[in-house]
Amino acid sequence: MDARSNDMINPPTDPASVAEAVSPLDALALFGGAPAFVEPLHVGRPNIGNRARFLEQVGEILDRRWLTNSGPVVRELEARVAELLGVRHCLAICNGTVALEIAAKVLGLSGEVIVPSFTFVATAHALEFQGITPVFCDIDPVTHNIDPGAIEALITPRTTGIVAVHTWGRPCDTQALQQIAGRHGLRLMFDAAHAFACSDRGTMIGNFGDLEVLSFHATKFLNSLEGGAIVTNDDDIARQVALMRNFGFAGYDDVVSVGTNGKMNEICAAMGLSNLEEIDAIIEVNRRNYDRYRERISEIPGLSVAEYDATERSNFQYVVVEVDAAVTGVDRDAIVCVLQAENVLARRYFYPACHNMEPYRSRMPGGDALLPQTAALVTRVMSLPNGTSVDEAAVDRIAGLLALIVANGAEATRRIAERA
Ligand code: T4K
Numbered sequence: 001m002d003a004r005s006n007d008m009i010n011p012p013t014d015p016a017s018v019a020e021a022v023s024p025l026d027a028l029a030l031f032g033g034a035p036a037f038v039e040p041l042h043v044g045r046p047n048i049g050n051r052a053r054f055l056e057q058v059g060e061i062l063d064r065r066w067l068t069n070s071g072p073v074v075r076e077l078e079a080r081v082a083e084l085l086g087v088r089h090c091l092a093i094c095n096g097t098v099a100l101e102i103a104a105k106v107l108g109l110s111g112e113v114i115v116p117s118f119t120f121v122a123t124a125h126a127l128e129f130q131g132i133t134p135v136f137c138d139i140d141p142v143t144h145n146i147d148p149g150a151i152e153a154l155i156t157p158r159t160t161g162i163v164a165v166h167t168w169g170r171p172c173d174t175q176a177l178q179q180i181a182g183r184h185g186l187r188l189m190f191d192a193a194h195a196f197a198c199s200d201r202g203t204m205i206g207n208f209g210d211l212e213v214l215s216f217h218a219t220k221f222l223n224s225l226e227g228g229a230i231v232t233n234d235d236d237i238a239r240q241v242a243l244m245r246n247f248g249f250a251g252y253d254d255v256v257s258v259g260t261n262g263k264m265n266e267i268c269a270a271m272g273l274s275n276l277e278e279i280d281a282i283i284e285v286n287r288r289n290y291d292r293y294r295e296r297i298s299e300i301p302g303l304s305v306a307e308y309d310a311t312e313r314s315n316f317q318y319v320v321v322e323v324d325a326a327v328t329g330v331d332r333d334a335i336v337c338v339l340q341a342e343n344v345l346a347r348r349y350f351y352p353a354c355h356n357m358e359p360y361r362s363r364m365p366g367g368d369a370l371l372p373q374t375a376a377l378v379t380r381v382m383s384l385p386n387g388t389s390v391d392e393a394a395v396d397r398i399a400g401l402l403a404l405i406v407a408n409g410a411e412a413t414r415r416i417a418e419r420a
Helices: 015-020 051-064 072-085 096-106 122-128 174-184 235-244 266-276 279-297 332-341 372-377 392-407 409-419
Strands: 089-093 112-116 133-137 159-165 187-191 211-215 228-232 249-251 303-305 319-323 381-384
Touching: 051 072, 051 266, 072 089, 072 228, 072 266, 089 096, 089 235, 096 122, 096 159, 096 187, 096 211, 096 228, 096 235, 112 122, 122 133, 122 159, 159 174, 174 187, 228 235, 266 279, 279 303, 279 319, 279 392, 332 381, 332 392, 332 409, 392 409
Parallel strands: 112 133, 112 159, 159 187, 187 211
Antiparallel strands: 089 228, 211 228, 303 319, 319 381
16 A cells, blocks of 8 residues: 655744744744645545556556456456445446436436435536436534434425435434335435445445445545446346446447446556555554544544444544534634645535535525524534545644644634734
C-alpha cells in the first residue's frame, strides 16, 4: 500500500515567538503564520493499493487488447466484491451516479421518490435526470441518515420508491425502511456510496432493499479511479441491470430493451482489484487515524466526532466533526476557513443540502423549515482528511489547530469577521 511520507508538516511555530505574539492566534496561517502543512491535505485523497499489481495488470490488459465490455478483470472484480459482501450479484458500472440512474430505471421508479436532502447531490440528480421528482425527507440528527419516522407523511399517490443513503458508511435503519416500503408497496434501494465493507446488524451492506449502489470514485474507500456497482440478491434485477448497462444488448445484434452505456473498463477494474487486495490495511490506517482524531477532539469542548458502532464492520473513511458554536464561540465555517489556510482542506459535506441546490431550491422555497434537522446539521458538520495520506502526526497537528481555534473562539470569530 502506498502511504504518504511524513515530511509534509511544517515544524510548529517557535514557542518563543508564540509567547511574544499578542495572541496565540497570530501563529495561524490565516493571521500571518506559516501554514501547518507544506502541501494541501485533502479530504478524499485517493488510496493507492497494490501499485505493482496494478501496473502489472495494465500491461496484461494492453497485451490482451480487451479493454472494456465485461472483460476478465471487470468480471474478477465483480466476483470478489460479491464474495466479500455475501451478495448474489455484483454488476460493475462506470461510476456511482450512472449506477444510481440505472438502478432507478430498472426498479421502475417514476413520479416521486423519497430521498434525504443531506447527501451528495448525485443521489437526487440521478432521479431528476430521468424525470423523477426527488421528495426530500429530513434526517435523524444523531445518525445523519434518513429519518424513517418522517417518511410516511411524504408519501402520495405518485410515490414509487425510497432511496436511502448509508451516510458516512453508517447503516440506515434498514428494518424500519423495509417495513415502510412493504406497507406502501414502494421499491426500496440504498445509495451505499460510502458504505463499502460496512455492515448492519452483522449483514454486509449490499444485501438490503431491492438493490444497493456502490461508488468506487477516486475519493472513495475502495477506488477504481471512476467506478461503481449495483449489488443485489434478485436474479431478475441483476439480469435487467446487465442489459441496461450495455445498451440493452442480449447478444450480438440483439437489443431487447432500452439501455445506456454504463460499462466499467478494464483499467478501472484493475485499480479496483489492486485496492481491494489492500482493504484490510486501508481500514487499519483509517481506523487508527479515526481513533486518534476522536481521542484528541473529544478533549475540545463543543466539538464531537460522529461515531461508528463498535459491533459493526466499518471502513472508517469519514471523520465527521460536529461543531456546537454556542460552546466553541466559533462556527463551523470559520473553523474550516482557518484550517484551509493551514493547508488542511476540510470539507463542509454536505453543504448546501440538496434542497438548497438548483433545480430543487427554486421549487422548494422555505425548505429549511420543512427539513429542520437537515438545515441545522449542514451548518455544523465538517469532514477532516483521512486515509493513507494521513498519519498520526498529521492528526495531532490538526487536532492541535482545532484546540487552538476553539480556545480562542470568540477572538477568532471577531478577527475573521473583520477580514470579510
Ligand atoms: N452518492 C453519494 C452519497 C456520494 O457521496 C457520491 C459521490 C455519489 C453518490 C456519486 O458517486 P460517483 O458518481 O462519484 O461514483 C467528491 C467526489 O467526486 C464524489 O465522488 C463524492 N461522492 C463526493 C462526496 O465527493 P467533490 O466535488 O466534493 O470533490 P472532488 O471530486 O473535487 O474531490 C475531493 C478532494 O479530493 C479534492 O479536493 C482533491 C482530492 N482528490 C480528488 C481526486 C478526484 C485527489 O487528491 N485526487 C483525485 O484524483 O465530490
